[in-house]
Amino acid sequence: MLYNLAMIKKLFDRIFKPKHTKSDATGSTKSESSKLEQSPSGRTILDTKLGTKKPARKYAEASKHESRKSSALTIPHKTHKIDRTLLSSGAHRTIEGLQKAGFEAYIVGGAVRDLLLNRIPKDFDVATDATPEEVNRVFRRSRIIGRRFRLVHVLFGDETIEVSTFRGSHLETDGDSKVADSGRIIRDNVFGSIVDDAVRRDFTANALYYDPSSQEVLDFHNGYADIEAGVLRMIGQPETRYAEDPVRMLRAVRLSAKLGLKIESGTQAPIAKMADLLQDVPPSRLFDEMLKLFLSGHAIESVSALREQHLHHGLLPMLDVVLEQPMGERFVMLALQNTDDRILSGKTANPSFLFAALLWHEMLAAWETYQAEGHHAIPALHMAMTEVIATQAEKLAIHNRYTATMKEIWGLQPRFEQRAGKRPFGLLTHPRYRAAYDFLLLRCESGELPMEIGEWWTAFANAEGDERAAMLQADTAPKKRRKRSRKKLSGAGSTSTSVGDSD
Numbered sequence: 001m002l003y004n005l006a007m008i009k010k011l012f013d014r015i016f017k018p019k020h021t022k023s024d025a026t027g028s029t030k031s032e033s034s035k036l037e038q039s040p041s042g043r044t045i046l047d048t049k050l051g052t053k054k055p056a057r058k059y060a061e062a063s064k065h066e067s068r069k070s071s072a073l074t075i076p077h078k079t080h081k082i083d084r085t086l087l088s089s090g091a092h093r094t095i096e097g098l099q100k101a102g103f104e105a106y107i108v109g110g111a112v113r114d115l116l117l118n119r120i121p122k123d124f125d126v127a128t129d130a131t132p133e134e135v136n137r138v139f140r141r142s143r144i145i146g147r148r149f150r151l152v153h154v155l156f157g158d159e160t161i162e163v164s165t166f167r168g169s170h171l172e173t174d175g176d177s178k179v180a181d182s183g184r185i186i187r188d189n190v191f192g193s194i195v196d197d198a199v200r201r202d203f204t205a206n207a208l209y210y211d212p213s214s215q216e217v218l219d220f221h222n223g224y225a226d227i228e229a230g231v232l233r234m235i236g237q238p239e240t241r242y243a244e245d246p247v248r249m250l251r252a253v254r255l256s257a258k259l260g261l262k263i264e265s266g267t268q269a270p271i272a273k274m275a276d277l278l279q280d281v282p283p284s285r286l287f288d289e290m291l292k293l294f295l296s297g298h299a300i301e302s303v304s305a306l307r308e309q310h311l312h313h314g315l316l317p318m319l320d321v322v323l324e325q326p327m328g329e330r331f332v333m334l335a336l337q338n339t340d341d342r343i344l345s346g347k348t349a350n351p352s353f354l355f356a357a358l359l360w361h362e363m364l365a366a367w368e369t370y371q372a373e374g375h376h377a378i379p380a381l382h383m384a385m386t387e388v389i390a391t392q393a394e395k396l397a398i399h400n401r402y403t404a405t406m407k408e409i410w411g412l413q414p415r416f417e418q419r420a421g422k423r424p425f426g427l428l429t430h431p432r433y434r435a436a437y438d439f440l441l442l443r444c445e446s447g448e449l450p451m452e453i454g455e456w457w458t459a460f461a462n463a464e465g466d467e468r469a470a471m472l473q474a475d476t477a478p479k480k481r482r483k484r485s486r487k488k489l490s491g492a493g494s495t496s497t498s499v500g501d502s503d
Contacts, residue, residue, distance in 0.1 A: 168192025283397035
């Protein structure tokens with residue numbers, strides 16, 4: 001009987017107790033049968049020896065997640081009424097993939113803000129507690145990008161979902177961060193919690209986290225209330241946040257114009273006196289932000305706001321001067337209105353066309369200067385184009401693919417004044433004809449050229465055959481004298497002479 005009881009006890013020990021344990025250097029015990037390793041975040045990772053995947057988050061990690069959520073205002077679906085069917089397929093699949101792997105994942109930023117404002121988001125960004133390397137392992141078609149802050153692009157067909165790891169404070173001494181003497185953040189590859197991440201975002205309206213699985217919105221900085229009130233408010237001290245990233249001043253103007261949100265007084269007050277900080281922003285970043293501003297569908301309101309906040313000086317060379325000239329301002333405003341109309345009607349807008357319009361009067365002034373110095377018209381035009389592009393490159397790095405098209409649009413303008421002979425037919429077949437023609441119509445509408453020129457080209461393009469030929473004007477241009485070719489005379493000892501040459 002005692003023998004049987006001993007056997008039963010031994011059997012229970014084998015079933016319910018771990019095998020022999022060892023003490024590590026810290027005095028904690030570790031089961032020899034457990035082959036799991038711990039990641040720095042506390043999550044368990046794949047056991048390469050066993051080839052099995054263990055649970056991704058421990059109970060302690062889950063409870064920590066719940067405590068983080070408790071520090072935020074949780075807004076249920078019945079209050080915010082976000083329709084999760086408006087999320088793209090890629091956004092759904094990214095969230096599901098990360099959550100199934102044991103990570104936190106939320107739709108974040110502008111997409112949540114736009115959904116709350118009953119707008120269709122242009123794209124969807126995801127924030128997670130997974131590191132870029134972990135995200136990269138979850139999704140086969142993904143790549144890590146970025147230097148200032150590393151991100152992951154997850155690819156689903158034509159759609160790209162940008163995934164960022166929760167950011168920590170750039171003031172951490174043990175992280176990969178760098179700050180300029182002016183306070184501008186140069187690099188901040190510092191990871192943190194969702195609470196840290198919310199603090200690092202710019203405006204309260206952008207610090208909202210939406211979980212499609214629970215349909216809850218986490219709000220750490222009363223962003224939901226600000227959206228309801230129509231207010232754009234900076235998180236933290238505006239002066240400090242603008243010094244960290246001066247582009248936030250442009251972003252405040254853009255979002256205010258695009259979303260119809262009023263910039264909160266404390267957020268607006270420092271902008272005018274801190275505008276000079278934009279001089280320290282890399283030209284490539286400045287160009288990207290200006291492109292978003294002008295292609296927002298609310299470029300007219302954005303330019304007006306730039307002027308009110310004294311931010312237009314120096315963004316585009318002499319744009320402020322152009323806007324003070326009656327004809328120049330009319331031309332620029334017509335170009336911006338044209339762009340807004342196309343964007344709001346669902347059409348695409350060509351950045352090359354837009355920047356060609358914004359810099360046209362500066363180019364005209366340089367062209368006239370070169371002609372006054374004695375240069376012929378066409379060489380002077382090309383010299384002016386090169387000068388203007390080089391000047392603006394110091395402040396706003398317009399991409400080469402745009403500047404090449406800008407030069408073509410500018411270079412075709414003199415040809416529209418040639419309406420005789422074969423020249424108009426040749427212009428119609430030029431690859432940039434349509435963009436240059438639209439540019440011509442803006443010049444006519446602004447009063448720079450007679451409307452008759454634009455009307456003639458409209459009629460000429462729509463005409464056919466003999467009707468088109470009948471529209472051509474008399475060719476009064478002086479005929480160019482053809483150069484005679486030099487012919488070689490055959491025969492031994494002969495020299496090459498030109499026909500008509502005398503001894």
